[in-house]
Amino acid sequence: MLTFEELGLKPEILKAILEIGFENPTPIQEKTIPHLLTTQQDLIALAQTGSGKTAAFGLPVINQIDADSKRTQAIILCPTRELAIQIAKDFDAFTKYTKKLDVLPVYGGSSIEAQIKSLNKGAQIVVGTPGRVVDLINRKKLKLEDIQWVVLDEADEMLNMGFKDDLDFILSHTPESRQTLLFSATMSREVLRISNDYMNSPEEISSGKRNQGAEKVQHFYYVVNGRDKYLALKRIADMNPNIYAIIFCRTRRETQEISDALASDGYNADCLHGDLSQAQRDAVMGRYRKRHLQMLVATDVAARGLDVTDITHVINYNIPDELETYVHRSGRTGRAGKEGISIAIVGPKDSGKIRQLEKIIGKPFTKSEVPAGEAVVEKQLFSFIENVKATEVDEKQIQPLMDNILVQFEDLSREELIKKFVSMEFNKFLAYYKNSNDLNTNERGGRDNDRGERGERGGRKSGNYATLFLNIGEKDNLNSGTLLGFMNGLSSIPNGIEFGKIDIQRNFSFLEVEAKHEKTVMDALNGSEFDGRKVSAEQKSGGGERKSDRSDRRRSDSPRSKSGSGSGFKGRFGDNKKPSGSRPRVKASSGGRRK
Numbered sequence: 001m002l003t004f005e006e007l008g009l010k011p012e013i014l015k016a017i018l019e020i021g022f023e024n025p026t027p028i029q030e031k032t033i034p035h036l037l038t039t040q041q042d043l044i045a046l047a048q049t050g051s052g053k054t055a056a057f058g059l060p061v062i063n064q065i066d067a068d069s070k071r072t073q074a075i076i077l078c079p080t081r082e083l084a085i086q087i088a089k090d091f092d093a094f095t096k097y098t099k100k101l102d103v104l105p106v107y108g109g110s111s112i113e114a115q116i117k118s119l120n121k122g123a124q125i126v127v128g129t130p131g132r133v134v135d136l137i138n139r140k141k142l143k144l145e146d147i148q149w150v151v152l153d154e155a156d157e158m159l160n161m162g163f164k165d166d167l168d169f170i171l172s173h174t175p176e177s178r179q180t181l182l183f184s185a186t187m188s189r190e191v192l193r194i195s196n197d198y199m200n201s202p203e204e205i206s207s208g209k210r211n212q213g214a215e216k217v218q219h220f221y222y223v224v225n226g227r228d229k230y231l232a233l234k235r236i237a238d239m240n241p242n243i244y245a246i247i248f249c250r251t252r253r254e255t256q257e258i259s260d261a262l263a264s265d266g267y268n269a270d271c272l273h274g275d276l277s278q279a280q281r282d283a284v285m286g287r288y289r290k291r292h293l294q295m296l297v298a299t300d301v302a303a304r305g306l307d308v309t310d311i312t313h314v315i316n317y318n319i320p321d322e323l324e325t326y327v328h329r330s331g332r333t334g335r336a337g338k339e340g341i342s343i344a345i346v347g348p349k350d351s352g353k354i355r356q357l358e359k360i361i362g363k364p365f366t367k368s369e370v371p372a373g374e375a376v377v378e379k380q381l382f383s384f385i386e387n388v389k390a391t392e393v394d395e396k397q398i399q400p401l402m403d404n405i406l407v408q409f410e411d412l413s414r415e416e417l418i419k420k421f422v423s424m425e426f427n428k429f430l431a432y433y434k435n436s437n438d439l440n441t442n443e444r445g446g447r448d449n450d451r452g453e454r455g456e457r458g459g460r461k462s463g464n465y466a467t468l469f470l471n472i473g474e475k476d477n478l479n480s481g482t483l484l485g486f487m488n489g490l491s492s493i494p495n496g497i498e499f500g501k502i503d504i505q506r507n508f509s510f511l512e513v514e515a516k517h518e519k520t521v522m523d524a525l526n527g528s529e530f531d532g533r534k535v536s537a538e539q540k541s542g543g544g545e546r547k548s549d550r551s552d553r554r555r556s557d558s559p560r561s562k563s564g565s566g567s568g569f570k571g572r573f574g575d576n577k578k579p580s581g582s583r584p585r586v587k588a589s590s591g592g593r594r595k
C-alpha cells in the first residue's frame, strides 16, 4: 500500500490530512490520486459508500490549484445543499495549511448576495447545487472560463432530480479542455448517460465490485404486515436504546408523518426533506450531527451522500423503488471501515426484492424477528440500569440533602427501594408491552406465531378484553387522548382498569376494555355526555377485521408517549423530555392506548 506522501501530495496537504486523522489512503484514493495528478483524461471512479471519494477527488484537485490566481478553477456539482456544505467543509479541512486558497459553497435557499460577495473576492474552488450555479452564471457572477476540473458528485441523483438542463448549461460554460470527473458508489443507467453526454473517453477506475455495499455493513430484514410497520420500527428502536439512526421513507409526506409520530410518541426524532426551509434543514442537520437527535427520518434525496460519524442503524421503512438506492441508503452507516447495520422493514410479498438486493450488494440479508415485548422490556431495563450506574452525582448539591433523603427511605430495604425505583421508571413500559403482539408475519402474509389472545387484529379472540362500540367518533372531536381523559373524569369508572386498543372512526369508535370490567365501563359510559352528545356504549358484535386509522394506531401505541406515567427511556442522547406528575387515573395496556 502506498502512503499519501508517495502519492505525490504537497506537504501542506499532508499536514492537514494527518491532522484530520487520515493515516493511509483508502483503495479508491490510492488509485485515483496518481491518475488525477498525472493525466488530463476524464475519469469515472466507482467505489463503495463511505470509502473516501471526497478526498479521492478533493486532494489531487487542491494539489494542482494555482492559489496565486483568484479565478475559479474547479467546480464540484452535487445534488443537495447539505452535500455542498459537507464537501466544502471537507475541502476547508484539506486546505487548512494551503495559503490563499478559497472554497465557496453555493446553494439555493440562502442569500445569493452573500455568495456573490464571496465570489467577487475570488474563490478558486466552488461547490454548488446546479440551480444556484446556473443562477450565478446568468448573473455573470460566476465565471467558468478558467475551469480545469469539473467534478460530478452523486451525478445520477442530479439527473433523477431533473437537473439535466442545468448540467448541460453549466458544462457548456466550461472550456473543452476541462477534466471531468464522476464519482459514484453505484453504476447506473444515469451514470452511463452522463459519461456519454459529458465526458471524453473516460478512464474507469473502480474499487470493489460494481454497486457493492459497504464492506462492514450487515443487512437484516423484518417481515411484517404493512399496518404493523410503524410498531415494528418502534420495537427496533426500543430494542436498541443507544440507537443513532437514519430512517428512510419514500416520500416527503411519509417522512414528515413518521417523524411526527415518533416525536409525539416521545422519541428523539426529526425529519429532513425538501419541503422544509433551508433554516429548518440546517437546524435539523446540526442537531443530528451533534447527536441531539437520535433518529433522523429522511428522503433519499435529502440524505444522499451524507457523511455523519457513527450512525448505528439505517432503517429502510420500505424498499426503495430504484433498488440501487438501497446501496446509498445503507451506506450512511459503516463508513470509513466501521461497522454498521442496515435494516429493511418489508411486507410479506417483498422477499423477491430482498433476493434482488442481495444480488446488487453482493451480500446476504439475514431474516430477523421483530423482538417480542418481553425482550424489549428486558433490554430497556438493563440499559436503564447501566445509565443509572453511569450517572454522575453532583456531590456538592446532593450531600446536604442526604440525611433527610435517608430518613425518608429508612423503612425500605435495599431490595424494596430498587424495586420501587425501577418500577417508577418501568411501569409504563411494562404495561405497554404486557399484552403486545407478535408482529412478525411470514412471507405468505400469515403470522409466524399467532399468539391468539395477544393478536390485536381481526378481533380479539380471547376473553381478556372485550370490545365496546361507542356512538361517538372523530366528528365529535374524539381521539384516544380525549376519550381516556373523558373516562378519567367519570367517577363510576374505578381506578386501574386496563384499556386495550382504541379505534376512532369518523362517526363511531371501538374501545377494548378488560373483559371483567366491561359492564362497569359500559354502564358508566351509557347516558354520559361527551362534547354535548349523549354517549351510547354497547358490546361490539362479531369479530371482523377493523380498519384502523394509521395515525391513531401509531400515536396510541407508545410506551414513551408524552402523557405517560414513566419518566422516559432515554439513551445517552435523551432530550425527549416529558411532563411528569400528571398520571392519568385510567391505566392503558397492550400498546399504551393513552395519548
Ligand SMILES: Nc1ncnc2c1ncn2[C@@H]1O[C@H](COP(=O)(O)OP(=O)(O)OP(=O)(O)O)[C@@H](O)[C@H]1O
Pocket: 021, 022, 023, 024, 025, 026, 029, 047, 048, 049, 050, 051, 052, 053, 054, 055, 184, 185, 304, 305, 306, 307, 331, 332, 335, 336
Ligand atoms: N484515508 C482515509 N483515512 C481515514 N478516513 C478517511 C480517509 N478518507 C476518507 N475518510 C473518511 O471516510 C468518511 C467517508 O468519506 P466520504 O464522505 O468521502 O465517502 P464517500 O465515498 O464519498 O461516500 P458516499 O458514496 O456515501 O458519498 C469520511 O468521514 C472521511 O473523513
